[in-house]
Amino acid sequence: MTGFEAIAAIVKARSGLALGPDKEYLVEARLGPIVRRRGLASLSALADRLRTDSALEQEVVEAMTTNETLFFRDGKPFDHLRDVVLPRLTATRPKGAKLRIWSAAASTGQEAYSMAILVCEMGAALTGRSVEIVGTDIARDALSRATEGLYSQFEVQRGLPARLLVKYFTKEDQGWRINRPLRDMVQFRSWNLLGDLAALGRFDVIFCRNVLIYFDQPTKARTLQAMSRLLADDGTLYLGGAETLLGIDCDLCSLPGAPGTFTRQSPNLAIKTGPAPAPFAARRATQVVP
Incomplete structure (x- = not known):
């Protein structure tokens, strides 16, 4: 060899x-x-x-391992989470029940913090419901950066609208640090997707985006099967837009009109909502303040 x-x-x-x-x-x-x-x-x-x-x-x-990530990456999954999934979960869960979101392969934390910002922006729409966000990754150096929550000017310019930057970050000599209340919303843990995932508990939402493209088919199948066991019966799994379940035997099905989005239940889960706020993807052209 x-x-x-x-x-x-x-x-x-x-x-x-x-x-x-x-x-x-x-x-x-x-x-x-x-x-x-x-x-x-x-x-x-x-x-x-x-x-x-x-x-x-x-x-x-x-x-x-590849640690490429940015705030509100690709936009549409976050719009779907805000406009469809979180309102539905808020309406169907018992009062006081906590919602749990998992950012698998969280890297340096931008995805998990994007979720925290989204939750804060929704405010009253969540009717005071508690949301727990867990970010995991195998790369300990990346997780250390995620826990610090300190990002360079270049990093905050990638996907983060200016108004969210000034609202949720504080400028420091070395960059922009996400404010303590949002850092406290996210738990970062060192975890291997090939290991025992059961100890992480059940989740209402799982983001595992642009990860499985690096796995061979048997490893991809085992990982998806393990994740589906952690997903609530009406939970939602977000994969990368180009990632599919083709050739994978698991109890997940795709959601119509939402590429890369899957659930364990019937795909007829979408709910009608009022006019949606401007999508995060559309705001990405906004330049952050220097």
């Missing part, structure tokens, strides 16, 4: 990320700094060291 093959096997076992032969250049680019920092001669030497060094294994897995 070559060094690349050994590393690919370890990364797949730990994170689900499938690295085919065409990704050897990516492995060399991302792991080259680790090889040099550790004073190793090659990827093969790194693969040998990985057999006995669990801390190095975590470092390699984190280097290979």
